[in-house]
Amino acid sequence: MIQQFSKCTAAIALLAAGMGAAHAADWSDTSISYRYGTQFAEPYNPVDITKHIVNLSHASGYKYGTNFFSADMLFSDKNDPSAAGSKTGAHEVYVLYRHTLDLGKVSGQELKGPGIRGYGLTAGFDMNTKTDAGYNSKKRMLVAGPTVMFDVPGFLNVSLLALWESNAPYSTFTHTGVNRYDYKVHPMLNAVWLIPLSNSVPLTFEGFANFIGKKGNDEFGGKTARETNIDMQIMYDMSGAVGAGKNTFKVGVEYQYWKNKFGNNANGFAGSGAFAKTPMIRAEYHF
Template sequence: MKTSACFALLAAFCTTAAHAADWSDTSLSWRYGTKFSEPYNGEDINKHVINFSNVSGYKYGKNFFSVDFLLSDSHDPSAVGASSGAHEAYALYRHTLDLGKVTGANLAFGPVRGVGVTGGFDVNSKTDAGYNSKKRMLVLGPTLMFDVPGFLDVSLLALRESNAPFNGFTSISTPRYTYKTHAMLTAAWGIPFTLGVPLSFEGFANYIGTKGRNEFGGPTAVEINVDMQVMYDLSPAIGAAKNTLKVGLEYQYWKNKFGNPESVAPGATAKTPMVRAEYHF
C-alpha cells in the first residue's frame, strides 16, 4: 500500500475518533531495569523509563496514545566518547474502530466479542553514539476483541516503516529509507485477577516479519517483543480510588530488536526484568 493511501485511511480514522470520549484513563508511570540491551552494543544497560499514556473510548471505538522517555546510563552513550547516556522518545498511537458498533451488526463468534480495524503510527527519536534512530511507521489492519475480563485485542497489521539515522562514528547521515512493507501479529491485554489482593496481568506481544534489506543493504530478521507485567493495586491500602496507584514487576523479552539479526548484531536480543509504578488520573 502506498504511503499516501495509508495517510488517507489514517486521517479518516482520526476524523472518526474526534468524538467526545465516553470514558478515559490517563497515567504516568516509571519503570527501571539493569538488563536492557541495544544492537551492536552488547553491554548490559541501565534505563529509567518515564511513560505518559491515555486510553479512551467513544461510541464507535477506542484510542490509545503512549510516549516513553527512555534514559540510558553510560553503557549506551549519548555520543562517541561521551560519559552521559542516550535519551530516547518513542510515541505510539492506535485507533480501533469497532465494526459491529459502526454497522449495528452482531459480529461476535466463539470467544470473540467484536471485530474492528486498527490504524495508527509510531515515531521515535534517539540521541546515541552509533545510530540516532528517527523511526516513522504507519500501521493498519484487522483486530479481534476477545470476551475476557478486562480486555484482550489481537491484530494483524501491515507496517510501513522508514528511518533516517545518523552514524556518530562515521558522521554519515543516511537519507530516509523505507523498508519493505511487512506484517505484525500483535496482542495487547489487561486482565484483572485476585490472589487475596487485587492484581492485574497486563502487557503486549509483537511478532514482526522481516522487512527486506535494511538501509545499509544488510539482512533483517523476524522480531519478537513480549512485554508483560503483574501489577498490584495499592489504592485501597492508601484510601484512594480503585486503580489509582499500582506497583509491580515487569519483564521484557525482545529478540532481534528493530529487525537486527542477533547473529550479526550482538546485543539485539534482551531479557529485561523491571520494577514498575504507575499513577492513574
Template structure:
C-alpha cells in the same frame, strides 16, 4: 515510500480519533519503569534505563483510542564513547473502529467478543547513541477482540516503516511487512492484581539501509501490577506497582546471531509504577 504526507495523515488520524467523539470512558496515567538489563544492537553492555511515560486509553461511540509516549533515559553504556547519556522519545497511537458499535449489532461468536479495524502510527527520536534513530511508521489492519475479563485484542497489521539515522544520509524505507499484535489487560480473579502487556511478532522487512538482510522480530512486554490504592485511601485502580519483563529477539530486525550480537536479544526485568487519573 514513507513521506511527509504520510506523517501528516498519521497525525490527522490521531487528532480525529481523540476529538471527534465524546469519550464513554477514559483512563489516563503517568508511569515509571526501571531496569538494568536493557540491550541495544551492536552494543555488548547491559544498559540501565529510567523510563517515564504518559498513557491514555478511551472508548467512544464507534471504537477506542490508545496513546502512549515513553521518555527513555539511558545510562552512559548506551553511548559509543561512554561519556554521555542517550535520550529517546517513543510515541505509539492506535485507533480501533469497532464494527459491532458502528452497525449497532452484537457480532460476538464463540470466544470472540467483536471485530474491528485498527490504524495508527509509531514515532521515535533518539539522541546520544551512535545510531540516533528517527523512526516513522504507519500501521493498519483488522482486529479481533476476544471475550475475556478485561480485554485481549489480536490484530494483524501491515507496517510501513522508515528511518533516518545519523549513520545514513537520507530517510530509508523498509519493505512493507506484517505484524501480529496482541494487547491485553486482564484482572487476576478477585485479587487486586492485573496482568498487562503486549506481544509483537514482526516479519522481516527486507534489506536494511546498509544493504544487509533483516530478520523476523519478537517483542513481548508484560507485567503483573498490584493495585495498592486502598492502602493510601485512594479510589480503585489509582495507584499501581509491580514487576515487568521484556523479551526482545532480533531487536529492530537485527540478527542476534550475527554482527548485532547479544545486544539484539534483550531480556529485561524491570520495576513499574503507575498513577491513574
C-alpha cells in the same frame, strides 16, 4: 514514502475519526508511570544498559471505538552513550498512537462469536527520536489492519497489522547519515491485554506481544530478521492502602523479551545486544 502514505489512506481516515471523537469520550484513563531496569540491550552493543523510563499514556472509548496514546521518555546510562566518547547516556522519546473502530458499533449489529466480543479496524503510527552515538534513530511508521476483540475478563485484542516503516539515522562515530529509507511493507501480529488474576486480590496480568515479519534489507543493505517483542507485567493495585480510589496507584514487576530488536539479527553482526531479556520494576499513577 509518498507512495506508501497513499496506500495508508484508510489508516489516516481512522485516525482522523478517532481524534475527532476524542471530545465525546464515554470513558478515559490517563496515567503516568515509571519503570527501571539494569539489563536493557541495544543492537551492536554487547553490554547491559541501565534505563529509567517515564511514560505518559491515555486510553479512552467513545461511541464507535477506542483511542490509545503512549509516550515513553527513556534515559540510558553511559553504556548507551549519547555521542562518540561521551560519558553521558542517550535520551529517547518514543510515541505511539492507535485507534480501533468497532465494526459492530458502526454497523449497529452484534458482530460476535464464540469467545469473541467484537471485530474492529485498527490504525495508528509510531515515531521516535534518539540521541545515541551509533544510530540516532528517527523512526516513522504507519500501521493498519483488522482486530479481533476476545470475550475475556478485562480485555484481549489481537490485530494483524501492515507496517509502513522508514528511518533516517546518523552516526556520530562515523559522521555519516542516511537519507530517509523505506523498508518493505511487512506484517505484525499484535496482542494487547489486561486480565484480572483474582477476585479477592487486586492483581492484573497486563502487556503486549508483537511478532513482526522481515522488512527486507536495511538502509545499509543487510538482511533484516523476524522480530519478537513481548512485554508483560504483574501489577498490584495498592490504592486502598493509601486511601485512594480503585486503580489509582499500581506497582509491580515487568519483563521484556525482545529478540532481533528492530529487525537486527541477534545471531549476526548485531550480536547479543539485539536480544534483550529485561526484568523491571514499575509504578503507575492513574487519573
